[in-house]
Amino acid sequence: MSKSTKPRRRAVPRFVPVLLIAAVAAGGMWWWSQRTAAGGEDAWRTTPVERGDIRVVISATGTLSATSTVTVGSQVSGQITEVLVDFNDTVEQGQVLARIDPATYQAQIEQGSAQINSARAALAQAQAALRNAELDYERKTALAGQQLVARSDVDLARTALEQARAQVRSAQAQIVQQTASTQTSRINMERTVIRSPVDGTILTRSIEPGQTVAASLQAPELFTIAEDLRKMRIELAVDEADIGQVQVGQAVTFTSDAFNDRRFSGTVEQVRLAATTTNNVVTYPVVVAVDNADGTLLPGLTVNAEIEVSNRENVLKVANAALRYRPADAADIPAAQPGGGSAPRGGGLADDLAAAAAAMQLDARQQAAFDSALATMRESQQAARPSGQGGQGGGGRSGGMPAGGPPPGMPPGGSARSDPGVQAQIRQRMMDRFQQTFAEFTATLDATQRAQWNRTLAATVGATRVTIYRLVGGRREAVPVRLGASDGSATEIAGAVAEGDLIVTGERAAAR
Missing domain, CATH: 1.10.287 (Helix Hairpins)
Structure with a gap:
């Protein structure tokens, strides 16, 4: 009988355990890096930079009235013998309204x-x-x-x-x-025959047959006639804090409690200078022209109106919470570097001025003068960046001068920002430099274009500048931006930011 033999075990390669250990170590390192990055991201509350529209309106209340209202009186005294019209009657010029004995x-x-x-x-x-x-x-x-x-x-x-x-x-x-x-x-x-001086509608009638009128001192008011109710107006009371933004021609929308399901429109016709003070509140009357061709609106209605002072389309905007964030360690947060971030930057002073010039419909000679001045401005910005003021997308320096607000890396509470006098001087120096740079271009404009250009330049240079904090790779970086229109919840921004950037709005509480 042959001896039975035991089965032989296969030898396990010696390098397998080494590979297993290496794989476990690599997985642990990957998990730790992901956890660290996630922890950096989760430490901050953020909001994205979005692209959209911002509509800025001013709210005010007022009263509807006819464009022209005529009060008909009596120049003679006597007893009223006949009244020929009533409320809401339509009358023509010269039509007999009443007779006196x-x-x-x-x-x-x-x-x-x-x-x-x-x-x-x-x-x-x-x-x-x-x-x-x-x-x-x-x-x-x-x-x-x-x-x-x-x-x-x-x-x-x-x-x-x-x-x-x-x-x-x-x-x-x-x-x-x-x-x-x-x-x-x-x-x-x-004159004992009272006639209508205009075509219109009877709003009020103050007399009855048999009543005696006395015109000894002043003419008694007998009728009130609205000349044309197809054209009406609203006199709004606008607060002094908002009146500077109101201009003739701006669009107005309004509602009335009498017609809750409808929204009407009008146009600013006049901004009056006669201020009214009530309980130490100063308001200015703003007259709005309203088309009432369908006769829906009635004189005397109280309306709630919104004056559209700005409607910015397709702009970069960020939630206002990002503008209120002020880190305690702002001095230690590095400034954004030129060309850094997730996307190409833009929206600086140069871009704003180019957009304003495009809207002015310049001819070839004017466009050439503008392009030359703009190129000079860009060269000045590029020359200024090596001195440590880069990354502002055209909003940091112009011709070697600061564009207002603290330089990148300066704490938001720095003296350059907190002192209004310094800010005013900076803006004035910027304005002088811009006017000098664009002097040849300005000389080619007509009066209307020059006024439009000067308004754009003043608004651009005088814009408020703040520092926001962008989150990149779990780390914050300071980004100076210029603020534009705000609707109360979001604000237009321009500078070294792009759509989709995450902006820090606050710190998350540490998990226990």
């Missing part, structure tokens, strides 16, 4: 006519006396030449002649006076 003025006319006839009779008598005086004077003058009458008789005849002529002139004046008095009575009698 004309009996008093009719009597005055008859009396005046009688006085005129009396004055005419007195004139005829004076003219007869004048003819007699002329004949008497002629006779005595002829007799005096023959020395048949005394010279004194001639003088008396001359005096009588002059008196007769004066009597004639007095009688003529009496006729004119009585005629004028009678004409006044006729006019007053015509």
